[in-house]
Amino acid sequence: MSDGAPTPRRLHPATLIARWLRLVPQMVGGGAAFAATMGGWGRFLSFAAMAGGIGLVITLLWWWRFRYTLAEREIIIESGVLNRQRRVIPFDRVQDIAIERRVIARLFGTARVKVETGGASSDEGLLDMIGLAEAQALRDRIRRGHSPTPVAGMAAEEPLLFRMDLSRILAAGLFNFSLLFLAAIFAVVQNLEQLGFVRVRDWINPRTADTAAGFFNLRNSLALLAALVVLGLVYGVVRTVSREFGFKLTRTGGGDAAAGAPPPPPGFRRRRGLFTLSDVVIPIRRTQVGLIESGPIARQLGWFALAFQTLGAETKEGGVQAVAPFARMDEILPILTEAGFPVPPERSTFTRIPRRALWRWAAPFFLVGATATAAAFLIAPGAGVAGGLLLAAGFYAAFRWRKHGFALDDRALFVRAGLLKRRMWIIPFEKAQTISVTQGPVQRRLRLASLLLDTAGASSMRSPEIVDLDAAEAEALAAKLLSLFHRSRSEAKPSQ
Amino acid sequence: MQIDDEAHGPAMLPLHPNQLWVLRVRGLITAVPILLAAVMADLGPLRETPVPPGAVGGGILVALLASLIVLPPRRYRAWAYREEADELHIRSGLLVRSSTVVPFGRVQHIDVTHGPVERRFGLATLVLHTAGTRGASVPLPGLLQAEAEAMRDRIRAKIRQDLV
Numbered sequence: 182m183s184d185g186a187p188t189p190r191r192l193h194p195a196t197l198i199a200r201w202l203r204l205v206p207q208m209v210g211g212g213a214a215f216a217a218t219m220g221g222w223g224r225f226l227s228f229a230a231m232a233g234g235i236g237l238v239i240t241l242l243w244w245w246r247f248r249y250t251l252a253e254r255e256i257i258i259e260s261g262v263l264n265r266q267r268r269v270i271p272f273d274r275v276q277d278i279a280i281e282r283r284v285i286a287r288l289f290g291t292a293r294v295k296v297e298t299g300g301a302s303s304d305e306g307l308l309d310m311i312g313l314a315e316a317q318a319l320r321d322r323i324r325r326g327h328s329p330t331p332v333a334g335m336a337a338e339e340p341l342l343f344r345m346d347l348s349r350i351l352a353a354g355l356f357n358f359s360l361l362f363l364a365a366i367f368a369v370v371q372n373l374e375q376l377g378f379v380r381v382r383d384w385i386n387p388r389t390a391d392t393a394a395g396f397f398n399l400r401n402s403l404a405l406l407a408a409l410v411v412l413g414l415v416y417g418v419v420r421t422v423s424r425e426f427g428f429k430l431t432r433t434g435g436g437d438a439a440a441g442a443p444p445p446p447p448g449f450r451r452r453r454g455l456f457t458l459s460d461v462v463i464p465i466r467r468t469q470v471g472l473i474e475s476g477p478i479a480r481q482l483g484w485f486a487l488a489f490q491t492l493g494a495e496t497k498e499g500g501v502q503a504v505a506p507f508a509r510m511d512e513i514l515p516i517l518t519e520a521g522f523p524v525p526p527e528r529s530t531f532t533r534i535p536r537r538a539l540w541r542w543a544a545p546f547f548l549v550g551a552t553a554t555a556a557a558f559l560i561a562p563g564a565g566v567a568g569g570l571l572l573a574a575g576f577y578a579a580f581r582w583r584k585h586g587f588a589l590d591d592r593a594l595f596v597r598a599g600l601l602k603r604r605m606w607i608i609p610f611e612k613a614q615t616i617s618v619t620q621g622p623v624q625r626r627l628r629l630a631s632l633l634l635d636t637a638g639a640s641s642m643r644s645p646e647i648v649d650l651d652a653a654e655a656e657a658l659a660a661k662l663l664s665l666f667h668r669s670r671s672e673a674k675p676s677q
Numbered sequence: 678m679q680i681d682d683e684a685h686g687p688a689m690l691p692l693h694p695n696q697l698w699v700l701r702v703r704g705l706i707t708a709v710p711i712l713l714a715a716v717m718a719d720l721g722p723l724r725e726t727p728v729p730p731g732a733v734g735g736g737i738l739v740a741l742l743a744s745l746i747v748l749p750p751r752r753y754r755a756w757a758y759r760e761e762a763d764e765l766h767i768r769s770g771l772l773v774r775s776s777t778v779v780p781f782g783r784v785q786h787i788d789v790t791h792g793p794v795e796r797r798f799g800l801a802t803l804v805l806h807t808a809g810t811r812g813a814s815v816p817l818p819g820l821l822q823a824e825a826e827a828m829r830d831r832i833r834a835k836i837r838q839d840l841v
Contacts, residue, residue, distance in 0.1 A: 299808065492808060615812030617777035625774070635809035644811060656776075663778055667763060670782060 189248040189259070195289035196310040200240045201233075202285070208232040249308060251322065256296065258306065270306050274298050276467050276492045277502070278320050282313070282458040292316040296323065299492035299638065324434060324445035324462065339431035339450060342516055343505050350425045353507035354418030356479045360409065362416040426455035430504055432519060433462060449489075449504055449520070463502055467491050469636045470645070471522045471607035472501055473513060480603065487513045489520065492638040501640070522607050523592045531586035531597060537627050538649035542582040546575030587647050587658075592669065594634055594662065596645040606645035611669040612636050616662050618655045630655040634662060689757035689768060692819025695798040696756075699819070700749035702794050708741040758817055760828065763835070765805065767817055779815050781835040783807045789825045801825035805832070 296306030435447030448464040470490040488501040550571030557565035715737040788804040
């Protein structure tokens, strides 16, 4: 690393191979069925060779025109073959940095670096493949903010906060039951059908439908159901193991500034993965909200999950970074403390929402359900099933109503929600972006209102909104949260 | 002008009276295509049906006129705002009412926009952008253009540099 004018660099040459391997099948894929039906394998091979050649040129051009530069306080990424794009990312805007190593990258000893800034586009700071050592140096440099000289002792042992051994990961996998593999099976069948190997139409053909219906007798149906459950469990375990293998959460950075250069700010470092290794650093001051989740069965056995919402977190994970996916409560609480988050208070101290909120939560289900059941007796027996389901939904909603509530301590707002999957949000006052109280027409009639303490990077689907508070209480709480917000901000100012 | 019948907290300011005209003109702009479609339906396909001619177009005309008279003042009155030392309070919404507080320290950037209708009436909309999700951009319409710009400059002076 030269300390003079920063020199632009290119990605690792292995990127060429990886890109090419990714690009060519896409180009061939569309033409494959066409070529196979038209002129046999000879034409297909010549077509593939042509695609391979064009792919090589495209990849080479892209690689040649992609350059990144490490400047004093920012990273500059230039890309684009014809339309040049120059992107400048200041180090102090970086929310979190992920180093990810897929199988191909591991073969070449390289890594993918992803710099999240909280901007709108997902791949704004993506360096596809660079040398592993360079990736780590790059991360150190970005985390430190400026100092270009790597400090010795940076790689010293980091205190371990949480880890999962294989038996725990296997146990976690059992709770990740998923039928997503069905989608994969359908995709495969569809592809086979396109290539002419299978004909799905025959299966639902009226002439052969009788044999199909004959297949679904009680014994076969039960066997099929059992097979689905087993496959779902296996799929869950496999997916969990491949993602969480070797899960390790350590604390990084911080410490004393004695050794000349200031240390990088404190953060969490999470390493995991079996095939794709991922290594993410989340600076502690970038964590916005703590989220403790638990599923219905895992909770009975004392297992919970802890995640932090960050502005830059990948949206596919729901805007949160898991830091302890399957842990005991007494493992989770120290991590919260380490991040400077208060520990949730006793369940009994939570304020529940008023009883009249049930008019909105459960009454509609009961009303429609009761009507449908009555209709079933009079006219259509089929409506009985729908009515029963609606009544069940009403009971479910009523129990969910019981579990919804909030609590305050001197540092944070706690919101809990959900009946089967329970969630507890911990929102430090100083992380608030806006505070809003909303009231729809039905809520107005019932003198209810909802309050939302909006935070950076919050999920729009599962927001910690307190739904159906007493309207006057919501107003008072909003005012109180605002004053607590200002107080915590003025306390935080001198220390930073 | 009376703003808040429930009178909770300090009084809030109404939008500029011209905003009422902006809302009326906007209502008119949305009403005209609907009316046209109804008249076309009246002259065309509905000829073949027993629906009396002019009933659909006339009915919709009456409904649109009524909503043009009734809705704009109510929507106008639903809005109110109060600028404090450290935050902006905004109340809005006719059907779903909401009141939002935006602390100035959280503002990422500020827009002052004026559409063609607003410009005709000398008004502008101030939009505060935060890093939040649902409250990511908070608009405040119906400000005099000069006032919107003055407000933007006041708020800009208070934005702190520490992001998030």
